[in-house]
Amino acid sequence: MTAQAAGVSVAVSTVIFALRPSPHDGRMTVWLPLVRRIREPFDGRWALPGGPLEADEDLAASAARTLAETTLLTPQYLEQLYAFGNTDRSPGERVVSIVYWALVRSDEADVAVETENVRWFDADSVPELAFDHNLIVEYALWRLRNKLEYSHIASAFLGDTFTLSELREVHEAVLQKPLDPANFRRQIESSGQVVPTEHLKTGGRHRPARLYRYNTAEPDPSNGPLGTRQPSAPKDAS
Amino acid sequence: MTAQAAGVSVAVSTVIFALRPSPHDGRMTVWLPLVRRIREPFDGRWALPGGPLEADEDLAASAARTLAETTLLTPQYLEQLYAFGNTDRSPGERVVSIVYWALVRSDEADVAVETENVRWFDADSVPELAFDHNLIVEYALWRLRNKLEYSHIASAFLGDTFTLSELREVHEAVLQKPLDPANFRRQIESSGQVVPTEHLKTGGRHRPARLYRYNTAEPDPSNGPLGTRQPSAPKDAS
DNA sequence: CCAAAAGTGTTGGCAGTACACCCATGA
DNA sequence: TCATGGGTGTACTGCCAACACTTTTGG
The missing domain is CATH 1.10.10.10 (Winged helix-like DNA-binding domain superfamily/Winged helix DNA-binding domain)
Structure with missing residues (x-):
């Protein structure tokens, strides 16, 4: 008996934060990398980096892997954010996303690659994202700002x-x-x-x-x- | 492509808290219900109530359902705790457990049923549980005590x-x-x-x-x- | 009356804020 | 020498712990 819940798949996504100088006034602000979706649903929209969970891979390891794949960086800090699993969050498919949030060093992020399908955005002005990713980014930002005040x-x-x-x-x-x-x-x-x-x-x-x-x-x-x-x-x- | 991560199944478990008078000194303490496992792995061990996630069921709804099934109560408060998904947490099978924690009214919990396979335990002296459920209970207790100080x-x-x-x-x-x-x-x-x-x-x-x-x-x-x-x-x- | 819990007043410490001020360096 | 940020001192305020005290009931 596999006890495999029929039709429920598991993905891991990561909200990656770094500080970068604002192009306008030069002050440091919070930025995060997004990847462009290249298939339906939400083809062409920006989304959080992530992917399906491998069977032999721990949750945090999966988050660290996709982080490295998109930014070529290793996180200084990595923590689970929340599990999003509403039935209607992905059209036509039931996906539970375990979302992590990560911090990377600002000097490293300065030289991080940008490609056609990977771009950094100011965290307070991200475009309309795929799935429920706008809510996820908002929550991650809230956690970051909250946790800064009582943590290291x-x-x-x-x-x-x-x-x-x-x-x-x-x-x-x-x-x-x-x-x-x-x-x-x-x-x-x-x-x-x-x-x-x-x-x-x-x-x-x-x-x-x-x-x-x-x-x-x-x-x-x-x-x-x-x-x-x-x-x-x-x-x-x- | 189904995007179904091969061999990863999703379960939802719930840590249910109520206050009950201690049998010794009569003071109120934190209690929680556990269910006895009736098959391998960990056959006979006590464990958190829960079960596989249904494909058409939201995460919190699944938590509330198993809560009602084990205690016949409805939660006054229900919140996601954490997603546990280490590869080795369930022998022979890859299970990601989305764990919720809930609070139920003490007067209702007083009359909650106890059966051969459902029993209430003092939260600070639970026996050795199945899987990683001891860690989960410990974390839920920490969250409860923590959150009491800045929440309602x-x-x-x-x-x-x-x-x-x-x-x-x-x-x-x-x-x-x-x-x-x-x-x-x-x-x-x-x-x-x-x-x-x-x-x-x-x-x-x-x-x-x-x-x-x-x-x-x-x-x-x-x-x-x-x-x-x-x-x-x-x-x-x- | 007395016991016991409800509810009020007062004090002192400690942490956060505002802001004045001195210190050490590069240019 | 001056401008600039590094670093110290200090007074004010508000929150919290401790505890003395008054109020209102049941017995």
């Missing part, structure tokens, strides 16, 4: 070390509002999420800034018992 | 009207710690989540307590763009 994810947009100004720029770009540098500094420092290094960043026409690193000892309180353990790490004792 | 879900354990003491008892039972009645009152009242009624509850050997009702006007900020609206959930008649 901002560093996923940056490299190994960074100044507090760079970290603040990330917050400002995601939350779309300016933050007081003094208060931001104290907030981050007292949270224990970051740890100062010996090095400074020079080169600006101003006092050099201390470089910080992420505090790997400090636990991320965000996901509870599921932890932040990432793609293809299906192991968990206890 | 506590009232789902109660009837239409309730005293602030009753609401506080719910919080104390879920969070497993006593709360200051005075501060709890102000916190709840200032949140605008509840609204006082004209009626009082008499009968105790003490001053009567005002009955409150849930404020349906106030939005629940918990789920963002997805809202608390549950796809084709057979409730929410008010």
Whole structure:
């Protein structure tokens, strides 16, 4: 007995976020890559990258794979967003989509490829997408902005070390509002999420800034018992 | 091309929470119903209620259906928890489980049926379950305790009207710690989540307590763009 | 009257905000 | 030297925990 639910197929899609300078004012904003559909339904429309789940592939691994296939990048952060499975979300077919959201480093995203069928869009002005993908993007953006305030994810947009100004720029770009540098500094420092290094960043026409690193000892309180353990790490004792 | 991912089947399971008095000290604690498996794998083990997803059934509808089948109750609250889909979570078969969690009224749960193959367990001392269901229960409990602090879900354990003491008892039972009645009152009242009624509850050997009702006007900020609206959930008649 | 829970008042600590101010560098 | 961002100090405000106190019922 296969217990295979008749007619229900499983797909995995991923909302991939990166920060890029806006073409207008040059300020950093949130962007995401979309792929153009090349068949029905919704032929020609933009959609989230993804595809059917392979039988021998974990959910997060599938998300990481399609992410790499579309952007040639590896995610700094990857987390499940939601499972969308309404009966009417795909015309003529029953598809349950397990959607992940990912963060990639902004400097890497700058050089990411764009082709005829892969393009980056400003997250706050995406076109009309295929399926229910507009709702999915909206929800992912909401989660990103929400989670930024109580988690450590901002560093996923940056490299190994960074100044507090760079970290603040990330917050400002995601939350779309300016933050007081003094208060931001104290907030981050007292949270224990970051740890100062010996090095400074020079080169600006101003006092050099201390470089910080992420505090790997400090636990991320965000996901509870599921932890932040990432793609293809299906192991968990206890 | 059917796009049917070969060998991947979809199931929906539900973690159902209710408050019941502890058999030891009589204090209210969190309980959940489990069903005994009657075939391999894990024959004889306790497991979460659930079953394969029907092709013409929305995810939340499937969760509500199995909930009704096992407890004869309708949920006051129902929300998706997570999709579990590791390749090794079910021996010999690839199953992706979309798991929901639900809250049912405590007074209804008191009279819920128990049979040979359906039994209620204290949520903090469940036995060793089938599949990865121990992890799922642990995660659902974490979400419940977490969400209680920034959402409106506590009232789902109660009837239409309730005293602030009753609401506080719910919080104390879920969070497993006593709360200051005075501060709890102000916190709840200032949140605008509840609204006082004209009626009082008499009968105790003490001053009567005002009955409150849930404020349906106030939005629940918990789920963002997805809202608390549950796809084709057979409730929410008010 | 007393016991017990309903409900109000008051205080102190702590976190977030606004903003003034000094420091170190490149040009 | 000046402009610019790095970094510190400080006062104000609002929320929350603690707890003393008053109110209203049943017995």
